[in-house]
Amino acid sequence: MLNRMKETADSGLSRRRFLSGALAAGAALTLADRLALAQTMASGGLTAKDIHGIGVEPGLVRMALNENPIGPSPRALEAIAEHMFNINRYSFGGGDIYGALAEFDGLELPPPPRFGGMGGGGRFRREAPFYITAGSGALLSQIALTYLSKGGTEVIEADMGYGDISGDAENYQEAGLDVNIIRTPMKDYRHDLDAMLAAITPKTSVVVITNPNNPTGTLLSFEETEKFVAAVPEDVLVVIDEAYIHFVRDPQYRTAASLTTKYENVIVTRTFSKVFGMPAMRLGYGICSQSIQEKLRFYRTGSANALAMVAGEASLKDRNHYDRSRAVVQHFRDRLEDEFTKMGLEYIPSESNFMMVDLGKPSMNIMREMFRKGVMVTNRRREQMPTWIRVSSGDERETEVFLNVLKETLGKTS
Numbered sequence: 178m179l180n181r182m183k184e185t186a187d188s189g190l191s192r193r194r195f196l197s198g199a200l201a202a203g204a205a206l207t208l209a210d211r212l213a214l215a216q217t218m219a220s221g222g223l224t225a226k227d228i229h230g231i232g233v234e235p236g237l238v239r240m241a242l243n244e245n246p247i248g249p250s251p252r253a254l255e256a257i258a259e260h261m262f263n264i265n266r267y268s269f270g271g272g273d274i275y276g277a278l279a280e281f282d283g284l285e286l287p288p289p290p291r292f293g294g295m296g297g298g299g300r301f302r303r304e305a306p307f308y309i310t311a312g313s314g315a316l317l318s319q320i321a322l323t324y325l326s327k328g329g330t331e332v333i334e335a336d337m338g339y340g341d342i343s344g345d346a347e348n349y350q351e352a353g354l355d356v357n358i359i360r361t362p363m364k365d366y367r368h369d370l371d372a373m374l375a376a377i378t379p380k381t382s383v384v385v386i387t388n389p390n391n392p393t394g395t396l397l398s399f400e401e402t403e404k405f406v407a408a409v410p411e412d413v414l415v416v417i418d419e420a421y422i423h424f425v426r427d428p429q430y431r432t433a434a435s436l437t438t439k440y441e442n443v444i445v446t447r448t449f450s451k452v453f454g455m456p457a458m459r460l461g462y463g464i465c466s467q468s469i470q471e472k473l474r475f476y477r478t479g480s481a482n483a484l485a486m487v488a489g490e491a492s493l494k495d496r497n498h499y500d501r502s503r504a505v506v507q508h509f510r511d512r513l514e515d516e517f518t519k520m521g522l523e524y525i526p527s528e529s530n531f532m533m534v535d536l537g538k539p540s541m542n543i544m545r546e547m548f549r550k551g552v553m554v555t556n557r558r559r560e561q562m563p564t565w566i567r568v569s570s571g572d573e574r575e576t577e578v579f580l581n582v583l584k585e586t587l588g589k590t591s
C-alpha cells in the first residue's frame with residue numbers, strides 16, 4: 178500500500194518535472210499534457226521549487242518589482258548581439274529609435290537636419306518630441322532637479338502616488354532648500370484631480386500624476402486627464418508618469434501623449450522596464466515640448482547607452498512580444514480576481530501589471546513567511562496600508578505558486 182502511494186506520488190512528480198522541462202524548452206504540448214498541467218496547477222501541487230523564472234535563480238518566484246516575467250523581446254536580444262562588438266567605439270547614432278518612438282506613440286517627427294553627421298537621423302536627433310534617458314527614474318530625478326532644486330518651489334503629488342519626485346523634494350528640504358511638498362489624499366484609491374487642482378498655489382512648480390498609479394493600479398481616463406491639464410496654470414509643469422500605460426485593459430484607451438503637443442507644460446514619462454521587459458538595460462524617455470527639453474538639458478548628467486537604444490528600437494517594433502506581455506498580465510489579473518473573490522479578500526482592480534490585496538491581518542509576517550517559501554512580494558506601503566501586499570505579475574505557473582503559497586501561509590499565520 179505504502180509502495181503504491183509512493184509510486185503514484187513519484188509518477189506525479191516526474192510528470193510534473195517533465196512538464197516543467199517541456200514548458201521551459203517551449204515544446205509543443207499535447208492536449209493530454211495540457212490537461213495534466215492544468216490538473217497539477219489546480220491540485221495546488223506547484224511550489225516555488227518547480228519554477229525557473231526567466232532572469233532569476235531557480236526556485237525563486239519574484240513577484241515584487243513589477244517586472245516582466247516573459248523577459249525582453251527576442252528581437253531586442255538580437256539587436257544587442259548584433260551591436261555588442263562595436264562597444265569599443267563611442268556611439269553617434271546608428272539605428273533610429275526616434276523614428277520608432279514616433280511610430281509607436283503616433284507622433285510626428287520634424288524632418289532630419291539637411292547635413293547628416295552626428296545629428297543625422299540617429300541618436301542625437303534634436304527637435305524630436307522625445308527626451309531619452311537611462312531609465313525613467315533618471316528622468317524623474319532630472320525633472321526634480323530642474324524644477325524644484327532652486328528653492329522657492331512646490332510640488333504636488335498624491336499621497337499614494339509613486340512618490341519619486343516628492344521624495345527628491347524631501348531630500349532638498351532636508352538639505353535646507355525652501356521646497357514645499359503637498360501630498361493630496363486619494364479618493365477610492367484614485368488620484369483626486371479636483372483636490373490636486375485646489376492645492377495649487379502661486380508657489381507650485383510641478384504637479385505629478387502616475388497613470389496607471391503605482392501601487393494602486395488605478396487609471397484616469399484621457400478626458401479626466403485633459404480636463405485637469407487644461408485647468409493647471411501654464412507655468413506649472415504637469416508630469417504624467419505612464420510607466421504602466423501599456424497594460425491598460427481597453428485597447429482603445431487614449432494615452433496622454435497627444436497632450437504634449439497641445440500643452441507646452443506637459444511631460445509624459447515612459448520606460449522600457451515594464452512591458453518591454455528590459456529594466457537592467459536602463460532606458461526611458463519623456464514626451465514633451467522643446468522648451469521643457471531645453472530646461473532639462475541643463476541638468477543632464479549622461480545618456481542612455483547604445484545597446485539599450487538598439488534594443489529599445491527593436492522592442493518598439495515587436496508587436497508580438499508586446500501583445501504576449503499584455504496577455505500574460507491579463508491572465509494574472511483575471512486569475513487573482515477570481516481567487517481573491519473566492520477567498521473573500523478585498524483587492525483593488527488593476528489596470529497595471531501588479532495588484533494590491535488586503536490580507537486582513539498585518540502583512541509583514543505573511544510576506545516574510547512567503548519569502549521563506551520562495552515567493553517574493555512587497556508591502557512597500559505598510560505605513561498607510563499595513564494589512565495589504567502588492568503582488569506583481571508572474572507567468573501562468575508563477576501565479577499559481579503565488580496563490581498556493583498565499584493560501585497556505587494565510588491558513589497558518591494568525
Ligand SMILES: Cc1ncc(COP(=O)(O)O)c(C=O)c1O
Pocket residue numbers: 242243312313314315339387391418420421447448449450456460461
Ligand atoms: C511609476 C513608476 N515610474 C517610474 C519607474 C522607474 O522605472 P525605470 O527607472 O526602470 O524606467 C517605476 C519603476 O518601477 C515606476 O513604478
